Amino acid sequence: MYFIANWKMFGGLKSLNSLHKVKKFFNSFKKNKSIKIVYCPPNTLIRPMTKILKDSHIEVGAQNCHAHKTYGPFTGSVNSSMLKNVGAKYVIIGHSENRQNGESDKLINLKIKSALKAGLKVIFCIGETSQQKRKKITKQVLNKQIKIGLEKINDKNKVLIAYEPVWSIGSGLIPKSNELLDTIDYIKKKIKRIKVLYGGSVNPKNIAELNLVNNIDGFLIGGASQDPKKFIDIIKKTYI
Numbered sequence: 001m002y003f004i005a006n007w008k009m010f011g012g013l014k015s016l017n018s019l020h021k022v023k024k025f026f027n028s029f030k031k032n033k034s035i036k037i038v039y040c041p042p043n044t045l046i047r048p049m050t051k052i053l054k055d056s057h058i059e060v061g062a063q064n065c066h067a068h069k070t071y072g073p074f075t076g077s078v079n080s081s082m083l084k085n086v087g088a089k090y091v092i093i094g095h096s097e098n099r100q101n102g103e104s105d106k107l108i109n110l111k112i113k114s115a116l117k118a119g120l121k122v123i124f125c126i127g128e129t130s131q132q133k134r135k136k137i138t139k140q141v142l143n144k145q146i147k148i149g150l151e152k153i154n155d156k157n158k159v160l161i162a163y164e165p166v167w168s169i170g171s172g173l174i175p176k177s178n179e180l181l182d183t184i185d186y187i188k189k190k191i192k193r194i195k196v197l198y199g200g201s202v203n204p205k206n207i208a209e210l211n212l213v214n215n216i217d218g219f220l221i222g223g224a225s226q227d228p229k230k231f232i233d234i235i236k237k238t239y240i
């Protein structure tokens with residue numbers, strides 16, 4: 001099971017103090033469990049975070065990258081090799097908050113390619129909007145995002161899919177268990193042997209319900225991951 005913390009645009013150096021708690025918990029909890037924790041902080045915290053987590057099994061990732069593989073005149077951007085260089089092992093690509101800002105499937109595809117080339121693992125986000133759900137075109141939407149996003153990508157074993165319905169992100173809403181089971185099954189049939197995580201309003205209160213969906217390989221957790229107690233609670237409750 002994967003537990004991926006997406007801190008979004010939150011956190012300064014002080015926020016890193018909360019990691020000691022998670023590290024302590026995880027060191028005693030991990031035994032005999034195939035569980036992976038990945039923290040994706042803002043780029044400014046990647047390096048200091050890897051230092052704090054160096055003697056733990058917790059890994060660090062980034063939240064986006066530029067599609068260009070090498071250095072270049074792209075003010076304000078960071079490419080995947082630069083993220084790797086400061087200690088990131090993963091990168092989230094295709095998050096709906098970036099898609100809403102104009103990131104296209106084609107650009108996402110280029111970003112995924114450059115990240116894999118740099119040696120990063122990719123957390124590839126897909127999901128439908130509430131309007132698309134209402135129109136009952138969720139599968140068509142996911143199909144297009146997958147088809148273009150993963151076009152000509154061979155090492156899919158370095159890619160994790162995060163299914164995040166846009167309407168569930170930050171809203172407190174989660175899909176019905178049977179719908180989630182069906183959607184994840186659909187994604188797994190499309191891409192053989194892929195791991196599929198669920199993301200969108202995961203919290204300690206709804207984790208038991210989400211956990212009943214038995215084809216989920218982990219969770220991408222936004223808001224609740226900033227609070228170490230909530231994050232630990234989510235992990236603990238997954239194993240009850």
Ligand code: PGA
Pocket residue numbers: 006164168169170171199200201202220221222223224
């Ligand atoms: P949320 O965010 O858990 O705050 O809904 C999830 C995400 O956007 O990855």
